[in-house]
Amino acid sequence: MAEADQQLPLLITNPVAHVHGQPMMEMPQDLYIPPDALEVVLATFQGPLDLLLYLIRKHNLDVLDIPMAQLTQQYMGYIELMENNRLELAAEYLLMAAVLIEIKSRMLLPRPPKENGEESSEDPRAELMRKLLEYEQMKLAAHRMNEIPQAGRDFELVQVLIERTVIERLPSVSVEDLRNAWLVLLTRAKVHAHHKVRREELSVREQMTKVLRQLRDHDFVPFESLFEAEASIPMLVVTFIAILELAKETLVEITQTESLGIIYVRTSRSITVEEE
Amino acid sequence: MTDQAESQVLATTDTVSTDIVELDHPVDTVLLKRVYEAALMSSQEPLSITELKRLSDAPLETAFIETLLSELAEKYADSGIELNRVASGWRFRARPELQDHLDKLNPQKPPRYSRAVMETLAIIAYRQPVTRGDIEEIRGVNVSSQVLKTLEGRSWIEVIGTRDTPGKPELFATTQQLLDDLNLRTLGELPALEEMGSLLDQSGNAEA
Amino acid sequence: MTDQAESQVLATTDTVSTDIVELDHPVDTVLLKRVYEAALMSSQEPLSITELKRLSDAPLETAFIETLLSELAEKYADSGIELNRVASGWRFRARPELQDHLDKLNPQKPPRYSRAVMETLAIIAYRQPVTRGDIEEIRGVNVSSQVLKTLEGRSWIEVIGTRDTPGKPELFATTQQLLDDLNLRTLGELPALEEMGSLLDQSGNAEA
Numbered sequence: 301m302a303e304a305d306q307q308l309p310l311l312i313t314n315p316v317a318h319v320h321g322q323p324m325m326e327m328p329q330d331l332y333i334p335p336d337a338l339e340v341v342l343a344t345f346q347g348p349l350d351l352l353l354y355l356i357r358k359h360n361l362d363v364l365d366i367p368m369a370q371l372t373q374q375y376m377g378y379i380e381l382m383e384n385n386r387l388e389l390a391a392e393y394l395l396m397a398a399v400l401i402e403i404k405s406r407m408l409l410p411r412p413p414k415e416n417g418e419e420s421s422e423d424p425r426a427e428l429m430r431k432l433l434e435y436e437q438m439k440l441a442a443h444r445m446n447e448i449p450q451a452g453r454d455f456e457l458v459q460v461l462i463e464r465t466v467i468e469r470l471p472s473v474s475v476e477d478l479r480n481a482w483l484v485l486l487t488r489a490k491v492h493a494h495h496k497v498r499r500e501e502l503s504v505r506e507q508m509t510k511v512l513r514q515l516r517d518h519d520f521v522p523f524e525s526l527f528e529a530e531a532s533i534p535m536l537v538v539t540f541i542a543i544l545e546l547a548k549e550t551l552v553e554i555t556q557t558e559s560l561g562i563i564y565v566r567t568s569r570s571i572t573v574e575e576e
Numbered sequence: 577m578t579d580q581a582e583s584q585v586l587a588t589t590d591t592v593s594t595d596i597v598e599l600d601h602p603v604d605t606v607l608l609k610r611v612y613e614a615a616l617m618s619s620q621e622p623l624s625i626t627e628l629k630r631l632s633d634a635p636l637e638t639a640f641i642e643t644l645l646s647e648l649a650e651k652y653a654d655s656g657i658e659l660n661r662v663a664s665g666w667r668f669r670a671r672p673e674l675q676d677h678l679d680k681l682n683p684q685k686p687p688r689y690s691r692a693v694m695e696t697l698a699i700i701a702y703r704q705p706v707t708r709g710d711i712e713e714i715r716g717v718n719v720s721s722q723v724l725k726t727l728e729g730r731s732w733i734e735v736i737g738t739r740d741t742p743g744k745p746e747l748f749a750t751t752q753q754l755l756d757d758l759n760l761r762t763l764g765e766l767p768a769l770e771e772m773g774s775l776l777d778q779s780g781n782a783e784a
Numbered sequence: 785m786t787d788q789a790e791s792q793v794l795a796t797t798d799t800v801s802t803d804i805v806e807l808d809h810p811v812d813t814v815l816l817k818r819v820y821e822a823a824l825m826s827s828q829e830p831l832s833i834t835e836l837k838r839l840s841d842a843p844l845e846t847a848f849i850e851t852l853l854s855e856l857a858e859k860y861a862d863s864g865i866e867l868n869r870v871a872s873g874w875r876f877r878a879r880p881e882l883q884d885h886l887d888k889l890n891p892q893k894p895p896r897y898s899r900a901v902m903e904t905l906a907i908i909a910y911r912q913p914v915t916r917g918d919i920e921e922i923r924g925v926n927v928s929s930q931v932l933k934t935l936e937g938r939s940w941i942e943v944i945g946t947r948d949t950p951g952k953p954e955l956f957a958t959t960q961q962l963l964d965d966l967n968l969r970t971l972g973e974l975p976a977l978e979e980m981g982s983l984l985d986q987s988g989n990a991e992a
Contacts, residue, residue, distance in 0.1 A: 344899070346925065349925075350924070363983075396924070431922075434922055435922055435923065437978050437980065437983060438903055438906050438922055439903060440977075440978045441909075441975065442903040442905065445906050446896065448968075448975070454883055456614065456878040457878070459828055460657050460668040461826065462678060471688050475760065478697065478698050479766075484691065505702075505704050506704070506764065509705055513736050516736055516737060550740045551737060551747070567737050610864035610879070610882060611886070614885075618877075618878045631888055656818035656825070657825050657826075668825070669826075670822035670826045678819065
């Protein structure tokens with residue numbers, strides 16, 4: 301096969317490149333592209349293997365029997381072009397140039413005498429060939445993968461609105477949660493060591509709250525009305541203790557304006573309001 | 577022939593709309609409906625009639641597009657989703673009545689209250705009426721207003737008065753709502769404190 | 785004619801499946817199909833059979849669910865969307881052949897990835913698990929971190945371990961997400977690699 305890139309007329313008069321110091325007046329045959337697009341083309345090579353493959357396929361060279369002189373020359377031509385276009389030339393390109401030249405020179409040397417007749421493994425081009433083919437295989441695979449329709453690019457995914465109910469989910473609390481919270485408090489503060497807690501206390505406290513609640517909206521409440529008529533005797537006692545407890549804690553004030561008159565209970569808050 | 581068979585498969589309403597349109601523009605109604613379907617299904621936002629008009633090269637009348645959309649909505653009458661018209665256009669959504677089923681897929685874990693909230697609630701429940709200062713004394717840390725607001729927001733606690741001490745601190749107590757939510761009749765049904773102490777390993781020597 | 789035959793086959797399976805189920809559990813097949821429909825259409829990700837099982841209280845057999853899904857897929861045979869089975873489950877997508885129409889609505893598309901990205905992805909897909917060094921060896925150039933980050937950012941590749949060699953290089957593999965996005969079920973559905981032999985045949989005078 302003749303050197304293919306010789307006779308193409310040039311669009312520009314200045315040398316396109318310098319190859320081995322010689323001005324290269326013509327662009328390689330396959331680069332019949334406007335010079336300003338050259339950079340783009342050169343930049344698309346994925347590396348020396350890609351460039352070599354391009355050259356091999358473009359010039360219909362035999363991968364199994366690569367004409368090293370021809371390939372090396374063309375490769376160097378492109379390297380020069382890249383340098384002239386100030387493309388950032390990855391070190392791999394220069395390394396490959398060295399490899400090509402090395403293979404070429406080794407092929408010029410007489411082959412060392414064979415011992416077992418295994419010639420193929422001694423072909424200095426074998427490793428390069430293997431790499432080229434493996435790379436080409438992956439390059440094709442990448443191309444085909446890119447042709448597979450991609451979600452979002454080539455087809456849309458269905459995503460229909462789902463309206464989460466707007467009702468705010470409130471945490472639910474169980475008695476167990478309260479128990480656990482209290483247990484934590486116990487361990488931490490050792491509250492139980494200082495307070496002798498009696499079971500009744502809670503009902504007294506509950507009743508204290510009830511009384512306070514009843515008093516909240518009134519200035520004075522008759523003492524008797526704090527007791528529910530249908531309440532059990534223990535409940536009446538608890539209520540009574542609760543009122544005394546409230547008085548002791550100065551949360552309520554108990555007043556009686558005349559002896560045997562009505563006993564009024566009022567909260568300390570209403571006392572405060574009155575005083576202001 | 578094939579075309580006819582195909583459109584016959586589709587609903588009879590289809591024929592009506594096709595007739596209307598065939599007069600104005602030779603629009604492939606079947607294709608158009610599919611395009612609308614695909615567009616509406618894959619769009620995150622409702623699509624307006626203006627946007628839907630962009631989907632066909634031939635200029636279409638709003639009324640015609642709306643007819644197609646109604647037919648599309650009709651097609652989904654018996655399915656798990658529905659086509660709705662909302663302020664900004666048309667959109668598909670999962671049927672709200674299926675919500676309960678769909679929730680099973682992503683069981684939202686019920687949110688939990690922070691320890692601060694739970695401890696504060698426990699203190700108010702067991703020690704009521706208490707002031708914020710009381711709570712802080714027992715917990716050993718400041719009680720943030722947020723904690724109290726959370727509990728008040730649930731109507732689980734309320735202010736039932738003030739203590740007659742400097743600053744007139746508010747007294748907090750638990751509400752009937754809390755008892756209802758805990759499924760209790762009285763506070764007395766809360767776990768007894770002294771029993772709880774025995775649940776703790778450390779309490780063994782503390783009681784002595 | 786083929787169409788009719790096909791739908792008849794399906795009609796039969798439909799009745800059969802319903803019968804089978806009615807015996808085992810009193811499942812409301814119609815409701816269940818609607819729930820699946822709504823769930824699949826509103827879910828961002830494909831739904832696995834395991835997830836679909838969670839949608840019903842009664843325990844259902846995989847084969848039964850798959851029958852329902854096939855029926856659901858059949859229901860959408862003539863519409864703008866289709867139900868597919870991909871690597872991580874089942875999902876609806878707009879028909880790819882309608883994409884040109886849909887593009888009129890949203891002209892901006894995600895960019896096609898560079899050859900560097902796609903070659904790296906292909907090497908990981910076909911040769912996994914591979915290290916960065918393996919990829920560089922095959923491509924003959926450095927692999928920029930940006931390329932790997934792009935693929936990781938897309939959740940198409942992930943580190944699945946390290947190789948027990950000096951430096952403990954990370955091993956990359958592809959993800960289910962990649963298969964989902966390519967509408968594939970398994971890596972085996974990726975295009976077959978070109979045989980080395982056929983690559984050799986491409987050169988004009990490759991005789992041996």
